[in-house]
Amino acid sequence: MSGAADAESGKGEAADGPGPDADGHRPGVLIRRPRRGDPVVAVSVAVASTVLFFGAIAWAVVTAPDFPRVQRAFLNGPLFEESLPEVVRAFQTNIKLFLIAEVLVLFFGLVLAVMRSLPGPVFFPLRLLAVAYTDLLRGLPGILVIFLLGFGVPGLNIEGVPNDPFFWAVVALTMIYAAYVSEVYRAGIESVHPSQEAAARSLGLRRSQALRYVILPQAVRRIVPPLLNDFLGLQKDTVLVSFIGVVEIFRASQIKQAGNFNFTPYLATALVFIVVTVPLARLTDYLVTRSRRGQARGGFR
Amino acid sequence: MSGTAAVPALRVQRLHKSFGRTEVLRGIDLTVAEHEVVALIGASGSGKSTLLRCINLLEEIDGGRIFVGSEEITARGADVDRHRQRIGIVFQTFNLFPHMSVLANVTLGPRKVLGLSRGDAERRADELLDRFGLVEKRQDHPDRLSGGQQQRVAIVRALAMRPDLLLLDEITSALDPELVAEVLDVVRELAQGGMTMILATHEMGFARDVADRICFLDEGVILEQGPPDQLLRSPQQERTQRFLQRVIAAGRL
Ligand SMILES: Nc1ncnc2c1ncn2[C@@H]1O[C@H](COP(=O)(O)OP(=O)(O)OP(=O)(O)O)[C@@H](O)[C@H]1O
Ligand SMILES: [Mg+2]
Numbered sequence: 001m002s003g004a005a006d007a008e009s010g011k012g013e014a015a016d017g018p019g020p021d022a023d024g025h026r027p028g029v030l031i032r033r034p035r036r037g038d039p040v041v042a043v044s045v046a047v048a049s050t051v052l053f054f055g056a057i058a059w060a061v062v063t064a065p066d067f068p069r070v071q072r073a074f075l076n077g078p079l080f081e082e083s084l085p086e087v088v089r090a091f092q093t094n095i096k097l098f099l100i101a102e103v104l105v106l107f108f109g110l111v112l113a114v115m116r117s118l119p120g121p122v123f124f125p126l127r128l129l130a131v132a133y134t135d136l137l138r139g140l141p142g143i144l145v146i147f148l149l150g151f152g153v154p155g156l157n158i159e160g161v162p163n164d165p166f167f168w169a170v171v172a173l174t175m176i177y178a179a180y181v182s183e184v185y186r187a188g189i190e191s192v193h194p195s196q197e198a199a200a201r202s203l204g205l206r207r208s209q210a211l212r213y214v215i216l217p218q219a220v221r222r223i224v225p226p227l228l229n230d231f232l233g234l235q236k237d238t239v240l241v242s243f244i245g246v247v248e249i250f251r252a253s254q255i256k257q258a259g260n261f262n263f264t265p266y267l268a269t270a271l272v273f274i275v276v277t278v279p280l281a282r283l284t285d286y287l288v289t290r291s292r293r294g295q296a297r298g299g300f301r
Numbered sequence: 302m303s304g305t306a307a308v309p310a311l312r313v314q315r316l317h318k319s320f321g322r323t324e325v326l327r328g329i330d331l332t333v334a335e336h337e338v339v340a341l342i343g344a345s346g347s348g349k350s351t352l353l354r355c356i357n358l359l360e361e362i363d364g365g366r367i368f369v370g371s372e373e374i375t376a377r378g379a380d381v382d383r384h385r386q387r388i389g390i391v392f393q394t395f396n397l398f399p400h401m402s403v404l405a406n407v408t409l410g411p412r413k414v415l416g417l418s419r420g421d422a423e424r425r426a427d428e429l430l431d432r433f434g435l436v437e438k439r440q441d442h443p444d445r446l447s448g449g450q451q452q453r454v455a456i457v458r459a460l461a462m463r464p465d466l467l468l469l470d471e472i473t474s475a476l477d478p479e480l481v482a483e484v485l486d487v488v489r490e491l492a493q494g495g496m497t498m499i500l501a502t503h504e505m506g507f508a509r510d511v512a513d514r515i516c517f518l519d520e521g522v523i524l525e526q527g528p529p530d531q532l533l534r535s536p537q538q539e540r541t542q543r544f545l546q547r548v549i550a551a552g553r554l
Contacts, residue, residue: 199396214398
């Protein structure tokens with residue numbers, strides 16, 4: 001009971017605008033939240049407005065003067081059925097690329113982040129290197145990095161250097177995304193209060209031990225959502241390596257498109273991506289909301 | 302100079318520490334004998350926390366020397382991590398590791414620093430947790446504990462390293478008044494057990510009870526020190542008198 005009373009008086013104080021008026025009404029109390037309606041009504045309204053909204057867009061598209069032509073170019077049913085299994089098969093290359101690069105990115109991103117947080121003047125060169133690397137790789141368009149590595153390095157014809165495009169695709173994607181992910185790690189490490197490191201070091205733990213047992217475990221919880229975001233980007237960017245000759249989903253749909261003079265294979269590819277990325281995007285959002293709520297509750301400890 | 306008994310637990314000589322341009326410690330000299338309990342008092346911002354952090358090598362010092370036993374811990378090339386093991390510190394804000402259970406908090410140091418096996422470390426932890434009435438909480442995470450319990454766990458965590466010297470930095474100031482006593486009781490018990498301690502505190506009554514000596518820190522130096530009764534009842538320096546008057550006015554003595 002007293003809790004409710006406290007909350008009420010708290011509200012009054014927080015709204016420190018004009019005081020109570022002549023009747024003793026506090027201005028803050030007069031403002032009422034609109035009453036929440038019946039849930040059934042709310043859902044019906046939402047459904048109706050959604051149908052209307054998207055219906056209107058669909059109608060505008062379908063009745064456009066050139067729609068039949070677009071329909072023929074993009075929405076060829078039999079061709080869709082034919083290309084879907086083919087692009088799905090090619091997508092396995094993307095998945096392989098993605099999974100290998102992801103593991104490497106997690107590792108090298110951490111190495112970069114730790115390099116950058118090394119203390120003292122002795123480590124200045126390493127810090128400088130890490131900063132220069134992340135700036136450069138985040139500053140360059142990804143496609144350029146992929147071209148430079150995929151065409152440039154094999155072009156040098158150095159003995160023992162592989163010229164397999166898949167290899168260079170993994171290297172390029174890893175290099176690009178390690179730069180982004182190292183920033184995510186760094187933000188996570190810095191979000192752990194310095195008193196945690198002090199507490200760990202005061203027990204005699206070495207810096208690396210404090211990092212491993214105390215700081216990183218706390219940082220990792222907070223970086224999962226932004227990390228997933230970057231992985232979403234990595235997943236989509238796997239199509240970029242088609243330009244250095246890796247036959248993956250985009251390249252496969254291109255070949256199919258060229259063979260049929262029809263764009264429907266791209267639609268199949270789009271569908272495959274949506275099926276994979278949208279759930280991941282939803283998961284990321286969910287985790288972001290959850291961790292924000294957790295922080296609000298937990299506060300500083 | 303008659304054998305080991307004469308070597309003090311801690312010797313701080315002409316310690317200087319600045320943050321940027323502000324010199325917080327301007328030549329601290331402090332010697333603490335084995336089994337002695339020293340209370341540090343002084344206004345907020347007088348450098349009590351800074352002094353304790355310097356002794357634990359959590360801050361780099363700008364001048365002076367610190368000896369623990371007969372070893373200089375501030376010597377060039379000294380093994381900072383090894384020296385820290387011998388000095389425990391408990392912070393105002395507990396600083397427990399929130400992602401670990403009480404038991405894991407307490408066993409981390411003994412396992413990773415002292416190299417104890419998990420079993421040995423847990424036995425050592427349980428003994429201490431039991432002694433301070435915390436053994437039922439061993440599997441809980443810190444956020445499930447009251448402030449007083451958290452602070453007692455923090456003390457246990459420091460004790461599990463079996464330090465030669467324990468530093469306590471205003472360990473009750475973040476606690477609700479009704480939780481202060483349980484933490485002070487722990488400190489009292491440690492004092493009776495002969496633990497060498499330096500405690501920064503605003504609780505003058507407690508300092509008088511538990512300390513063998515009180516040091517008044519002012520403008521970066523130890524302006525005055527002496528046995529509690531003498532220093533609190535008849536301070537010699539005017540600034541000490543004024544500080545104590547303020548404390549009395551605030552009802553903390
Ligand atoms: N990391 C830091 N960077 C800059 N200034 C600092 C830092 N730590 C402490 N100081 C300054 O040093 C002075 C002494 O601080 P310290 O925390 O040691 O005082 P204290 O005696 O412990 O005070 P309190 O009783 O409020 O805890 C203060 O003026 C503070 O602002
Ligand atoms: Mg302090």
